[in-house]
Amino acid sequence: MAVTRSVSSTQLSDHAQIWYSLKCAIASSSGFQSWKGELSEADAQATPLDHLVRRYLRETLETLAY
Numbered sequence: 001m002a003v004t005r006s007v008s009s010t011q012l013s014d015h016a017q018i019w020y021s022l023k024c025a026i027a028s029s030s031g032f033q034s035w036k037g038e039l040s041e042a043d044a045q046a047t048p049l050d051h052l053v054r055r056y057l058r059e060t061l062e063t064l065a066y
Contacts, residue, residue, distance in 0.1 A: 023053045032056050 026032050027049055035056050036044050044052070 023050060026053050026056065031060075035059075 032053070036052065047055075
C-alpha cells in the first residue's frame with residue numbers, strides 16, 4: 001500500500017529550490033562533465049538537464065553498489 005503524504009506549496013517550493021541548486025552543482029562537476037562527454041552528441045543535446053542529472057546519479061549509485 002502506498003503512503004500518501006500531504007505537502008504544502010511552501011515545502012514544494014523549498015524542495016524545488018534545493019533540487020535546482022543540487023542539479024546545478026552536479027552539472028558543473030567534473031565527474032558529470034566527463035560522463036556527459038561519453039554520451040552521443042544527439043543524446044546529450046536532446047535530453048533535458050534534469051533527466052541527465054537523474055540518469056548520472058542513478059548510474060553512479062548503481063556503480064557504487066557493486
